[in-house]
Amino acid sequence: MHSRRHFIKALVLSASIAAIGAPLGAHAADTIKVGILHSLSGTMAISETALKNTALLAIEEINANGGVLGKQLEPVVVDPASDWPLFSEKARQLISQDKVAVVFGCWTSVSRKSVNPVFKELNGLLFYPVQYEGEELEKNVFYTGAAPNQQAIPAVEYLLSEEGGAAKRFVLLGTDYVYPRTTNKILRAFLHAKGVKNEDIYEEYTPFGHSDYQTIIANIKKFAAAGKKTAVVSTINGDSNVPFYKELGNAGLKATDVPVVAFSVGEEELRGVDTKPLIGHLAAWNYFESLKNPTNDAFIAKYKDWAKKNGVPNADSVVTNDPMEATYVGINLWKQAVEKAGTTDTDKVIAALSGQTFKAPSGFTLTLDKTNHHLHKPVFIGEVRADGQFDVVWKTKAPIRAQPWSPYIAGNESKQGL
Amino acid sequence: MKFLSNFVFRLGLWCAAMALAVSAHAAVHPDTLVGFAGDFSGRIAAIEALGAEGGDDARRILDALEAGNLGVIDNRVLIVEGDTVLDAASGEAVTDILASEVDTLTVNNRIRRALSSARAALILISGSQPERLAAANTLGESASPTLLPLFERALAAEEDASVRAVLIRAAARVNLTDPDPTLRRKAAQDLGSVTDPAVRNLLAALVGKTGEGSAATWAEPDASVREAAAESLRAIDRRITLAQSTGTIFTGLSLGSILLLAALGLAITYGVMGVINMAHGELLMVGAYATFVVQGLFRTYLPNWIDAYVIVALPVAFTIAALVGVVMERLVLRHLYGRPLESLLATWGLSLVLIQAARVIFGPQNLELANPTWMSGGIDLGAGVVLPFNRIVIIFFAGFVLLLLWMMMQKTRLGMFVRAVTQNRAMAGCVGVPTARVDTLAFAIGSGVAGLGGVALSQIANVGPAMGQGYIVDAFMVVVLGGVGQLAGAVWAALGLGVVSKFLEGWAGAVIAKILVLLFIIIFIQKRPQGIFALKGRFADD
Numbered sequence: 021m022h023s024r025r026h027f028i029k030a031l032v033l034s035a036s037i038a039a040i041g042a043p044l045g046a047h048a049a050d051t052i053k054v055g056i057l058h059s060l061s062g063t064m065a066i067s068e069t070a071l072k073n074t075a076l077l078a079i080e081e082i083n084a085n086g087g088v089l090g091k092q093l094e095p096v097v098v099d100p101a102s103d104w105p106l107f108s109e110k111a112r113q114l115i116s117q118d119k120v121a122v123v124f125g126c127w128t129s130v131s132r133k134s135v136n137p138v139f140k141e142l143n144g145l146l147f148y149p150v151q152y153e154g155e156e157l158e159k160n161v162f163y164t165g166a167a168p169n170q171q172a173i174p175a176v177e178y179l180l181s182e183e184g185g186a187a188k189r190f191v192l193l194g195t196d197y198v199y200p201r202t203t204n205k206i207l208r209a210f211l212h213a214k215g216v217k218n219e220d221i222y223e224e225y226t227p228f229g230h231s232d233y234q235t236i237i238a239n240i241k242k243f244a245a246a247g248k249k250t251a252v253v254s255t256i257n258g259d260s261n262v263p264f265y266k267e268l269g270n271a272g273l274k275a276t277d278v279p280v281v282a283f284s285v286g287e288e289e290l291r292g293v294d295t296k297p298l299i300g301h302l303a304a305w306n307y308f309e310s311l312k313n314p315t316n317d318a319f320i321a322k323y324k325d326w327a328k329k330n331g332v333p334n335a336d337s338v339v340t341n342d343p344m345e346a347t348y349v350g351i352n353l354w355k356q357a358v359e360k361a362g363t364t365d366t367d368k369v370i371a372a373l374s375g376q377t378f379k380a381p382s383g384f385t386l387t388l389d390k391t392n393h394h395l396h397k398p399v400f401i402g403e404v405r406a407d408g409q410f411d412v413v414w415k416t417k418a419p420i421r422a423q424p425w426s427p428y429i430a431g432n433e434s435k436q437g438l
Numbered sequence: 439m440k441f442l443s444n445f446v447f448r449l450g451l452w453c454a455a456m457a458l459a460v461s462a463h464a465a466v467h468p469d470t471l472v473g474f475a476g477d478f479s480g481r482i483a484a485i486e487a488l489g490a491e492g493g494d495d496a497r498r499i500l501d502a503l504e505a506g507n508l509g510v511i512d513n514r515v516l517i518v519e520g521d522t523v524l525d526a527a528s529g530e531a532v533t534d535i536l537a538s539e540v541d542t543l544t545v546n547n548r549i550r551r552a553l554s555s556a557r558a559a560l561i562l563i564s565g566s567q568p569e570r571l572a573a574a575n576t577l578g579e580s581a582s583p584t585l586l587p588l589f590e591r592a593l594a595a596e597e598d599a600s601v602r603a604v605l606i607r608a609a610a611r612v613n614l615t616d617p618d619p620t621l622r623r624k625a626a627q628d629l630g631s632v633t634d635p636a637v638r639n640l641l642a643a644l645v646g647k648t649g650e651g652s653a654a655t656w657a658e659p660d661a662s663v664r665e666a667a668a669e670s671l672r673a674i675d676r677r678i679t680l681a682q683s684t685g686t687i688f689t690g691l692s693l694g695s696i697l698l699l700a701a702l703g704l705a706i707t708y709g710v711m712g713v714i715n716m717a718h719g720e721l722l723m724v725g726a727y728a729t730f731v732v733q734g735l736f737r738t739y740l741p742n743w744i745d746a747y748v749i750v751a752l753p754v755a756f757t758i759a760a761l762v763g764v765v766m767e768r769l770v771l772r773h774l775y776g777r778p779l780e781s782l783l784a785t786w787g788l789s790l791v792l793i794q795a796a797r798v799i800f801g802p803q804n805l806e807l808a809n810p811t812w813m814s815g816g817i818d819l820g821a822g823v824v825l826p827f828n829r830i831v832i833i834f835f836a837g838f839v840l841l842l843l844w845m846m847m848q849k850t851r852l853g854m855f856v857r858a859v860t861q862n863r864a865m866a867g868c869v870g871v872p873t874a875r876v877d878t879l880a881f882a883i884g885s886g887v888a889g890l891g892g893v894a895l896s897q898i899a900n901v902g903p904a905m906g907q908g909y910i911v912d913a914f915m916v917v918v919l920g921g922v923g924q925l926a927g928a929v930w931a932a933l934g935l936g937v938v939s940k941f942l943e944g945w946a947g948a949v950i951a952k953i954l955v956l957l958f959i960i961i962f963i964q965k966r967p968q969g970i971f972a973l974k975g976r977f978a979d980d
Binding site for chain 2: 060061062063065066069182183184185196224225226227229230231232234235236238239241242244245246247259262263266267269270271272275276279288291293294297300332333334403411412413
């Protein structure tokens with residue numbers, strides 16, 4: 021019943037979007053088309069709508085500065101409606117029908133996995149802006165989000181450290197799909213390497229959209245009562261985070277007793293939560309809106325202006341977050357590579373992308389690795405503030421090179437570059 | 439190390455000299471604050487020192503640190519208050535440094551923990567009764583030998599019985615490792631009245647053996663202490679079991695009450711009119727959004743009454759959801775009576791329209807609804823079991839809505855009409871019941887009740903355009919399981935499903951529990967398609 025409903029919803033929406041998109045395609049010739057493949061409806065719309073906005077902002081900015089190779093960029097926005105098979109259909113449409121030079125899109129790992137074969141077959145180019153579980157390296161994909169060693173591993177290292185509370189027992193809590201399962205597999209191996217035994221790790225999964233966390237919170241409390249310092253590592257994704265954090269606050273589980281570090285909760289997700297009971301809980305990212313540096317100030321101001329000008333709902337309270345920064349960086353890196361290559365030909369642009377650098381809103385100059393299609397990124401750990409922003413309590417001194425093939429998964433030793 | 443301590447000493451002297459230059463009588467000794475200029479460990483030492491020193495000035499500095507207003511420049515510890523900068527030790531204004539130049543200290547969880555202990559230590563001696571009780575509880579959780587003198591000092595001065603009890607237990611936790619066996623026995627007895635699993639583990643360690651095989655020795659050499667510990671352990675275990683089973687039943691009831699609120703409206707519309715209303719979940723969403731709008735109005739116009747917004751939201755949500763229901767019934771469903779498949783598709787379409795309307799008006803992201811203060815927090819049963827107030831309120835609210843609905847159905851003329859139409863539409867029409875008007879009213883009431891459910895949901899779950907989608911399946915499950923057209927059936931089905939799924943979840947995890955519950959319903963419906971309670975009567979299942 022449910023999936024059929026999604027399907028019909030997707031049909032109705034995609035039909036209406038196609039109708040809007042049609043007149044845009046009429047004038048072409050001296051523009052370069054850029055595809056934007058983010059869900060604007062369905063469960064992921066909450067997170068992905070902001071990424072579409074960021075992509076449009078970056079394109080507008082590039083156009084205002086004279087475009088790329090003297091041509092204006094023309095965005096082609098499609099809505100895959102949080103429906104994974106529809107992602108691959110829409111990707112195919114963007115590459116073979118609209119003839120876009122590059123696509124910026126996807127959020128969940130399952131959507132990326134479903135478009136990967138399309139990009140490979142049609143030799144397209146995808147920029148994927150979200151932190152993910154690694155274990156993948158595609159010639160046609162550039163990953164501007166974090167690999168596990170640029171987010172999950174440093175966060176757990178922080179929890180183990182004196183400063184982070186010297187945790188001895190760990191709850192690995194996640195939504196039941198590929199990203200949390202793989203990340204927790206890596207983390208379990210990492211914790212073993214640090215001397216944490218299996219009986220001190222409690223792993224638990226909930227379905228997508230789970231909204232009743234009473235039992236799980238009670239179990240966490242029971243687990244934490246065993247006397248050793250306990251921390252929770254949350255890979256809960258999407259909507260479920262709101263009831264989870266609400267229950268956490270109500271159950272009186274304070275960050276000073278049992279800190280929760282989350283990998284998929286940022287400024288945007290906390291907009292739906294009263295954060296006063298959550299002060300001190302943690303998130304690990306490669307960017308926070310609260311970072312103080314001129315590049316970031318300019319980025320935030322640009323986005324807020326753009327939101328106001330384009331009538332984004334609740335434009336006065338929009339926030340920026342890590343995947344938005346990664347989208348913005350990705351588009352600019354692509355622009356630089358196209359200018360270096362002198363063409364939008366996929367293979368030439370891929371070659372030109374290696375080693376590109378960009379001064380990112382995180383305050384660091386990020387480099388695209390020469391061999392593995394990932395960015396070298398700094399890692400920040402932030403604690404939730406009363407206003408829903410994060411205070412950075414720990415950061416790396418310099419950007420870290422990504423390890424898409426985690427050394428904590430057996431059989432990965434031989435896999436490195438492409 | 440020597441160099442470091444020398445350095446710290448000199449730093450202290452320098453700070454003292456600085457402070458003396460500013461003020462002849464420093465309120466807090468500047469040496470105490472030296473640590474703030476160092477790393478995290480130094481800062482924690484400084485916080486502990488301030489807690490031990492006590493007094494209003496120490497409290498002022500700790501408050502500033504917690505609020506993120508404490509900064510250090512060139513080893514001077516400063517408090518920033520708006521545009522003015524104060525010297526932390528003396529409390530006097532500093533003129534040679536601007537507020538914008540001070541980089542304030544970051545507060546992380548470690549600092550926050552030290553702060554709460556230090557503050558509790560300050561309050562324990564001088565606060566009001568509830569403050570002292572809270573402070574004693576905070577300190578009791580992390581009882582360490584260094585705190586024992588403080589506990590004893592507080593016990594000597596304390597007169598309130600409840601605070602004394604907490605202090606005695608806190609001291610007992612420390613005394614459990616005292617070399618004197620009489621003290622240990624006394625401590626083990628004192629601890630019999632707690633319900634804290636951490637204490638339980640301490641006692642359990644005492645009665646066990648350490649070492650392997652024949653070389654094993656009792657962890658506690660004195661037999662009388664072991665006996666006292668074992669007795670306390672039994673008492674604690676009894677209370678922990680009781681608290682945890684109460685907790686499980688409560689979570690089940692809470693889930694059940696939410697299912698009931700989501701399903702009650704549907705029990706009426708589906709029961710009376712036989713319309714499979716796929717837009718029912720969106721009526722919940724309308725109620726939740728109405729709550730959000732009321733909250734916004736209170737924040738703007740009546741900020742002092744913000745705690746009352748949920749109460750005001752109830753009639754508002756009921757009215758708006760009922761109006762939406764009437765419009766749906768009049769414009770669409772009216773023309774589709776007796777054609778269940780078409781009405782299913784039409785209401786499905788309506789649900790998409792409502793979702794998209796919410797997305798256009800309020801934006802796609804979730805909205806933030808804060809619990810009023812009287813619904814925040816909970817009753818602590820000990821053993822880590824907390825019954826949150828918002829869930830307790832919702833359980834009672836579900837009962838209240840149920841009572842109203844029951845009264846309406848049983849005691850009013852409209853209710854009688856509705857029951858008549860439910861049982862036999864044609865015959866009711868024949869004896870003069872205006873069935874068309876009853877349909878509209880029943881649909882309005884069912885929709886309004888869904889709106890009330892939305893208010894309750896807004897207090898614990900996500901409020902977003904697609905929130906209703908998550909409840910529609912559950913609501914149908916309850917109605918079908920309970921038996922069509924029956925309020926009592928819906929109540930038993932909702933509470934039963936709630937308790938069963940919470941029990942299964944504790945045993946097998948959330949994913950398996952969901953699958954098992956769905957399997958159970960499939961089997962149940964096959965064996966008993968009319969639900970738990972079936973309508974009796976010749977025309978009931980035509």
